[in-house]
Amino acid sequence: MPSYKAPVEDVLFILNDVLGFQRQSNLKGFADASPDVVEAVLTEGAKLAEEVLAPLNAVGDREGCTRQADGSVTTPKGYRAxxxxxxxGGWMGLSVPEEFGGQGLPHTLNTAIQEFASGANLALSMYPGLTQGAMAALLVHGSDEQKATYLPKMVEGAWTGTMNLTEPHCGTDLGLLKTKAVPNGDGSYSLTGTKIFISAGEHDLSENIVHLVIARIEGAPAGTKGISLFVVPKFLVNPDGSLGARNGVSCGSIEHKMGIHGNSTCVMNYDGATGWLVGQENRGLNAMFVMMNEARLAVGVQGLGQSEVAYQNAVAYAKDRLQGRALTGAKAPDKAADPIIVHPDVRRTLMGIRAFNEAARALMLWTALQADIGHRSEDAAERQRAEDHMGLMTPVVKAVLTDKGFANAVEAQQMFGGHGYIEEWGMSQFVRDARIAMIYEGANGIQAMDLIGRKLPKDGGRAMMGFLAEVQTFVKDHGEDEGLKPFVGPLQAGLNDLQGATMWFMQNAFSKPDNAGAGATDYLHLLGLVALGYMWARIAKAALASQAEAASDRMADKLVVGRFFMERMLPETALRLVRIKAGSETTMALAAEAF
Structure with a gap:
């Protein structure tokens, strides 16, 4: 049976020593997040993940969800509890404003809890995760009445939430959607259409499900300019807040999926369902993007969560499994063979996963902190810098953490040899569950195109220039620091490759857009590598400062893992640059019939 231990100690180190979390105490909600409160929240969240969610992970995978004859859905045994x-435990509303029943704490803390929950049980964690995304959209774009009607019950967990975008003929290109909304004359609308791939669309965990649905109002413009967003509850809500009649929305079927079996992924049928407009008419994508961006960052966290749990179990197995002898002589002469962790290639694999996980966790928390600053700071310039960071890094966090999260789950599975292919060991589930994160909330190729086509040139490239300047300033300020030289030199080389790739696109993509398309994924990963390298440099700085105060094996180990990243992983930026500069000629040369 696989196990999971939440990385509380590492999160605390990143927040306190690397990111200076407490320096933001002037922001709303941060004053309440004192060091002892932060530690208590993380400790309790870890207990929930380890003792409640993790034991249900394999159960959910084996049993899956079941659609009953009446269209209701039963979740796996133990999921309701x-x-x-x-x-x-109040986790649903951890960062929701207190006026709606939440605790008003920083979103950064909620992000850490999301990692714990998704690492322990990805499928189960999606139910509250989607609810939090729906709440975020209502908080920004919902009317006062909608907020008062839905948010307290969602914070309480009595009601859950979903997002409904995809249709059978319409995924990435939402302008093709056919779901229609007809005004009822009383301020409500009647929605008719079919949505697919709707996570948590129907289940038995809550009293009501609040669907956020995009549709086109009759007579609205074609394409994305005519899309509106509606709130469509499973059960209509009476004026006194009690539940009324069943709405015209139902689960037509459950998708049979590769993984996340414990989450009910539904085909949802809207048959004249009553809904209410959220935000402005024909401005639905603006409102939905709040939820989508929340979801994209949360999906990146899922990739990290699966990478972490797969790593933990691979390490435990590598320390226990006896096979062969160390190349330098027996390490366990009293045993028939040495544990496989003595072998360099096993070490290379495990070090690579760990080096990624620690930097990815820092990148995730840094980005979450910028979200808090963007929403809570009273300084306009500070908010702008934070929003620039969020715009630039959202596709990177989503795509890089999920691409690598899946790859790392496969690498961890490899440590088990044939046992990794046997279901009872649990590694297969991590691989299967991790795979979806590369696809939903915008497939990773789309994230790359979003980065190149929209985020990079936005505001004259201000966000990218700000990131490059920040990293360059760090390199310049610490170039003579002896302890940081193993980090600063490789970081400068990676930064040079990123600058070179950016300049190449500027010179070659406008006249030939296929060059941008062909190099987009490599550029996204190049930027991701530099961002992770920057995180390792900052981690190393904090670790060295900690070592100066008191010797610590844990900090010494961090420095070794960081050097591994700089020596063996960050140099991949050079390969990415070569691929980008190859352009699109051979990529686009074959006629479609030749494939």
Whole structure:
């Protein structure tokens, strides 16, 4: 049976020593997040993940969800109790404003808890995760009445939330959607259409499900300019807040998926369902993007969560499994063979996963902190810098953490040899569950195109120039620091490759857009590598400062892992640059019939 231990100690180190979390105490909600409160929140969240969610992971994978004859859906055994523990512990509203029943704490803390939950049980964690995304959209774009009607119950966990975008003929290109909304004359609308791939679309965990649905109002413009967003509850809500009649929305079927079996991924049928407009008419994508961006960052966290749990179990197995002898002589002469962790290639694999996980966690928390600053700071310039960071890094966090999260789950599975292919060992589930994160909330190729086509040139490239300047300033300020030289030199080389790739696109993509398309994924990963390298440089700085105060094996180990990243992983930026500069000629040369 696989196990999971939440990385509380590492999160605390990143928040306190690397990111200076407490320096933001002037922001709303941060004053309440004192060091002892932060540690208590993370400790309790870890307990929930380890003791409640993780034991249900394999159960959910084996049993899956079942659609009943009446269209209702039954979740796996124990899921209701696990969800109730999450809701009753107040985790749903950790960062929601207090006026709606939340705790108003920083979103950064909620992000850390999301990692714990998704590492322990990805499928189950999606139910509250989607609810939090729906709440975020309502907080920004919902009317006062909608907020008062839905948010307190969602914070309580009595009601859950979903997002409904995809249709059978319409995924990335939402302008093709056919779901229509007809005004009822009383301020409500009647929605008709079919949505597919709707995570948590129907289940038995909550009293009501609040669907956020995009549709086209009759007579609206074609394409994305005519899309509106609606709130469509499973059960209509009476004026006194009690639940009324069943709405015209139902689960037509459950998708049979590769992984995340414990989450009900539904085909949802809207048959004249009553809904209410959220935000402005024909401005639905603006409102939905709040939820989508929340979801994209949360999906990046899922990639990290699966990478971490797969790593933990691979390490435990590598320390226990006896096979062969060390190349330098027996390390366990009293045993028939040495544990496989003595072998360099096993070490290379495990070090690569760990080096990624620690830097990815820092990048994730840094980005979450910028979200808090962007939403809570009273300084306009500070908010702008934070929003620039969020815009630039959202596709990177989503795509890089999920691409690598899946790859790392496969690498961890490899450590088990044939046992990794046997279901009872649990590694297969991590691989299967991790795979979806590369696809949903915008497939990773789309994230790369979003980065190149929209985020990079936005505001004259201000966000990218700000990131490059920040990293360059760090390199310049610490170039003579002896302890940081193993980090600063490789970081400068990676930064040079990133600058070179950016300049190449500027010179070659406008006249030939296919050059941008062909190099987009490599550029996204190049930027991701430099961002992770920058995180390692900052981690190393904090670790060295900690070492100066008191010797610590843990900090010494961090420095070794960081040097591994700089020596063996960051140099991949050079390969990415070569691929980008190859352009699109051979990529686009074959006629479609030749494939």
């Amino acid at each position: 696990g969800y109730d523990a999450y809701a009753k």
